[in-house]
Amino acid sequence: xxxxxxxxxxxxxxxxxxxxxxxxxxxxxxxxxxxxxxxxxxxxxxxxxxxxxxxxxxxxxxxxxxxxxxxxxxxxxxxxxxxxxxxxxxxxxxxxxxxxxxxxxxxxxxxxxxxxxxxxxxxxxxxxxxxxxxxxxxxxxxxxxxxxxxxxxxxxxxxxxxxxxxxxxxxxxxxxxxxxxxxxxxxxxxxxxxxxxxxxxxxxxxxxxxxxxxxxxxxxxxxxxxxxxxxxxxxxxxxxxxxxxxxxxxxxxxxxxxxxxxxxxxxxxxxxxxxxxxxxx
Numbered sequence: 001x002x003x004x005x006x007x008x009x010x011x012x013x014x015x016x017x018x019x020x021x022x023x024x025x026x027x028x029x030x031x032x033x034x035x036x037x038x039x040x041x042x043x044x045x046x047x048x049x050x051x052x053x054x055x056x057x058x059x060x061x062x063x064x065x066x067x068x069x070x071x072x073x074x075x076x077x078x079x080x081x082x083x084x085x086x087x088x089x090x091x092x093x094x095x096x097x098x099x100x101x102x103x104x105x106x107x108x109x110x111x112x113x114x115x116x117x118x119x120x121x122x123x124x125x126x127x128x129x130x131x132x133x134x135x136x137x138x139x140x141x142x143x144x145x146x147x148x149x150x151x152x153x154x155x156x157x158x159x160x161x162x163x164x165x166x167x168x169x170x171x172x173x174x175x176x177x178x179x180x181x182x183x184x185x186x187x188x189x190x191x192x193x194x195x196x197x198x199x200x201x202x203x204x205x206x207x208x209x210x211x212x213x214x215x216x217x218x219x220x221x222x223x224x225x226x227x228x229x230x231x232x233x234x235x236x237x238x239x240x241x242x243x244x245x246x247x248x249x250x251x252x253x254x255x256x257x258x259x260x261x262x263x264x265x266x267x268x269x270x271x272x273x274x275x276x277x278x279x280x281x
Contacts, residue, residue, distance in 0.1 A: 028051055029048070063099045193245040194245060218261070
């Protein structure tokens, strides 16, 4: 049996607020779904491309307001992009991706129109940490540029990558973005303390980021890590500089994750830094 919806409000030609059985308010999106229709009319589910039922009342109101203020072509294109992302990654994204992505792209376009550029200093780290999402985000930006006749900068690939990751990991954007920022901070610390420069475009940099991600993950898990006091003493005597830098890394991560790991639990970091230093001599 085909369901129908009662129109409560028409936001534009492609978006309407409607009511379905049980007096449940929904947002309906479809090409031309609101054109020539009036409040109180019925819409068949066959005419609906996308239905939104945002449980959070404040989010639903925000989405309604956003949709009434956004160009209709952007709304439909975002819908296409969400379907594209899900098909490419073979995952189901949280419904809030529609709100987050529409809001973000609209703001990005306005910045371009005003000549304002927001850099993304963690672009390289984001690509290394989320390669699949980053590759899809690159295609999304390409299609948005064509569909909207704009020129979104490369920085947007990183931002959209984080939105994609958030939409299936159930984390906030702040939680998703903290990892690339933290890795970036650790690399800068290592470069400064070892007095070296690491080429961000090199394979070596990819390996460093991958290794540091593993190190960070240890601090996010509350568990016992093997400690060797004898090895720690040897490393301190033999590789003083790398030992001291490791100490700084451990202190930084302990503060960030409220953990209490010691350098004795991280001998591999000292050896990793020693190898890195020898390469750059």
